[in-house]
Amino acid sequence: SRFFRNIKWLFGLTIGVGVGFCAYRIQQHRFPAAQEPVPEGKKRLLVLGSGWGSVSVLKNVDSREYDITVVSPRNYFLFTPLLPSCTTGCIEHRSIMEPIRSIIRGKKAEAKFVEAEVTKIDPYNRTVTVSHRAMHDNVKSEQIPDLVEEMPYDYLVIGVGSEVSTYGIPGVQEYGCYLKEIEHAQQIRKRIMDCFEAASFPGVDPETRKRLLTTVVVGGGPTGVEFAGELHDFYVEDLKALEPNLRDQVTLTLIEALPNVLPSFSKHLCDYAEKTLLDEKINVLTKTAVKKVTSDTIYAEKTLPDGRKEEVVIPYGLFVWAGGNSARPIIKDLFSVIPEQATARRGLLVDEYLQVLGTDGVWAIGDCTSSHYAPTAQVAAQQGSYVGRLLNQIAERDDTLDKVTVLKKQLDDGLTDKKVAANELRHWERRLEKASKLKQFQYSHQGSLAYVGSEKAVADLSFWGNAFASGGTWTFMFWRSAYLSMCFSIRNRLLVMLDWTKVRLFGRDVSRE
Numbered sequence: 337s338r339f340f341r342n343i344k345w346l347f348g349l350t351i352g353v354g355v356g357f358c359a360y361r362i363q364q365h366r367f368p369a370a371q372e373p374v375p376e377g378k379k380r381l382l383v384l385g386s387g388w389g390s391v392s393v394l395k396n397v398d399s400r401e402y403d404i405t406v407v408s409p410r411n412y413f414l415f416t417p418l419l420p421s422c423t424t425g426c427i428e429h430r431s432i433m434e435p436i437r438s439i440i441r442g443k444k445a446e447a448k449f450v451e452a453e454v455t456k457i458d459p460y461n462r463t464v465t466v467s468h469r470a471m472h473d474n475v476k477s478e479q480i481p482d483l484v485e486e487m488p489y490d491y492l493v494i495g496v497g498s499e500v501s502t503y504g505i506p507g508v509q510e511y512g513c514y515l516k517e518i519e520h521a522q523q524i525r526k527r528i529m530d531c532f533e534a535a536s537f538p539g540v541d542p543e544t545r546k547r548l549l550t551t552v553v554v555g556g557g558p559t560g561v562e563f564a565g566e567l568h569d570f571y572v573e574d575l576k577a578l579e580p581n582l583r584d585q586v587t588l589t590l591i592e593a594l595p596n597v598l599p600s601f602s603k604h605l606c607d608y609a610e611k612t613l614l615d616e617k618i619n620v621l622t623k624t625a626v627k628k629v630t631s632d633t634i635y636a637e638k639t640l641p642d643g644r645k646e647e648v649v650i651p652y653g654l655f656v657w658a659g660g661n662s663a664r665p666i667i668k669d670l671f672s673v674i675p676e677q678a679t680a681r682r683g684l685l686v687d688e689y690l691q692v693l694g695t696d697g698v699w700a701i702g703d704c705t706s707s708h709y710a711p712t713a714q715v716a717a718q719q720g721s722y723v724g725r726l727l728n729q730i731a732e733r734d735d736t737l738d739k740v741t742v743l744k745k746q747l748d749d750g751l752t753d754k755k756v757a758a759n760e761l762r763h764w765e766r767r768l769e770k771a772s773k774l775k776q777f778q779y780s781h782q783g784s785l786a787y788v789g790s791e792k793a794v795a796d797l798s799f800w801g802n803a804f805a806s807g808g809t810w811t812f813m814f815w816r817s818a819y820l821s822m823c824f825s826i827r828n829r830l831l832v833m834l835d836w837t838k839v840r841l842f843g844r845d846v847s848r849e
């Protein structure tokens with residue numbers, strides 16, 4: 337009928353436009369247009385970090401208005417929401433990495449990247465000290481020397497994120513695997529295989545085998561829960577087929593100090609997540625705080641309903657610490673250097689414009705700040721976009737101010753026609769007034785999502801100000817499509833889709849790298 341013919345036509349048109357758009361973006365990425373040089377005399381903008389916050393600044397700031405340099409020890413952006421999937425090989429790590437140089441190359445005017453760690457920020461002399469060390473163990477240091485440099489700036493954006501916090505618990509740093517960076521996910525993937533290969537060794541005694549097949553995840557926040565879910569899927573979908581004898585011997589324990597897992601989600605989603613984890617035969621120990629870890633055993637303390645404490649002892653093969661984050665040393669240094677930051681703990685204190693309190697021309701975004709927002713990618717990305725746009729406005733303000741100053745001088749010196757100059761001056765003063773009105777940062781919460789294993793996810797969403805909570809398989813489909821659409825580039829999206837298809841068809845790759 338005509339209706340179906342129209343639908344088919346519309347469908348074909350949508351696909352055609354979609355494919356055309358993708359082809360155009362790929363072509364743009366592969367053969368980018370020549371970049372303009374940065375005009376002389378532009379202010380030096382230093383952006384520290386290559387994570388969610390800093391990359392959002394880069395995307396939004398007009399590179400023709402600043403002499404931009406990005407400094408980070410990591411020469412790529414990492415899409416952290418899919419990092420737990422890399423621990424079991426459900427997603428290959430390169431699929432969620434995007435080279436920072438290709439992001440910078442996409443800008444209209446040239447920007448620079450320096451692969452280095454910032455070791456000192458001097459907000460009073462407007463300099464940062466950066467240090468580049470040979471990043472590859474197999475490269476001799478004589479060939480690639482350690483380089484240290486002091487870099488001056490006019491404006492500085494700090495987006496260095498946070499580091500894993502161990503709260504000084506003995507043994508966590510020595511024996512725990514973290515899950516924050518790509519190398520952590522690779523380490524866990526290798527460690528999982530180490531444990532299985534050792535447990536399959538002929539003649540290994542049953543007690544050692546049991547220990548090797550025990551994984552303990554500490555921290556029932558989103559990182560711990562998502563990792564537990566991914567590991568469970570690996571056991572059920574792949575290990576069962578590859579090593580049926582070991583499948584029934586694996587145990588997975590999730591330890592959380594608070595009464596619930598996923599405490600930042602709404603109560604019924606916490607309960608749903610906990611029930612799903614229990615259905616997956618994961619031992620969930622809530623109200624249990626880890627106190628000490630040795631090379632093969634975890635010692636924790638469980639608070640019983642009557643308030644008494646009970647010791648919990650778990651021998652382990654793999655121990656993953658997902659106990660939360662704290663400020664990096666470079667940020668803690670600023671707490672002591674800037675008097676206005678003396679009371680800061682979790683991160684830098686910022687005002688409504690995200691400017692670091694006690695500084696001039698320094699902004700901080702994302703996990704390295706302390707605010708009433710949760711330390712999430714969503715917050716960091718919105719803060720980064722805001723600072724990018726704010727810097728554009730500041731550039732316009734500074735340019736307009738220069739123009740007004742020149743015009744005023746010309747008028748005072750009587751160099752131009754008074755009437756014409758006065759009119760022009762009024763026009764530029766109005767523009768200056770507009771450009772000087774800076775908007776405060778406003779966060780718009782889009783919701784939270786977390787994967788809990790068995791193709792189920794939980795979502796606390798917010799639509800037009802209305803809260804909406806859901807959990808289950810449909811939410812999992814939503815979780816996948818949401819994260820796919822949020823991937824940094826078409827290349828990332830394509831690679832992630834291929835990884836999911838590959839795992840569905842052939843299972844996870846258990847060979848060592």
Ligand code: FAD
Pocket residue numbers: 384385386387388389390407408409410416417418419420452453454455495496497498515516517559664666701702703704711712713714715716785
């Ligand atoms: P980061 O993204 O951590 O970036 C910090 C950057 O600074 C890095 O490039 C780093 O190399 C660089 N850097 C570090 N030290 C220095 C130095 N001394 N000098 C210069 N540069 C430095 N949030 C969500 O909203 N949704 C999710 O689903 C989600 N999933 C997550 C899953 C996992 C496993 C993890 C670990 C986190 C997840 N998060 C999620 C949280 C989110 O990743 C962080 O909140 C976000 O990365 C913070 O962004 P950022 O830019 O502040 O820091």
Ligand code: NAI
Pocket residue numbers: 417505554555556557558559560562591592593594599600624625626627658659660661710711712784785786787
């Ligand atoms: P977290 O701080 O959210 O959770 C850590 C958990 O470890 C806490 O619940 C804490 O009670 C527990 N813990 C700490 N010490 C302990 C001990 N000694 N014994 C037992 N339990 C202990 O940290 P997480 O999960 O790494 O998340 C960090 C940030 O990243 C959060 O803001 C989170 O929202 C965000 N994130 C978001 C995700 C998502 O939205 N899907 C996924 C991963 C992280």
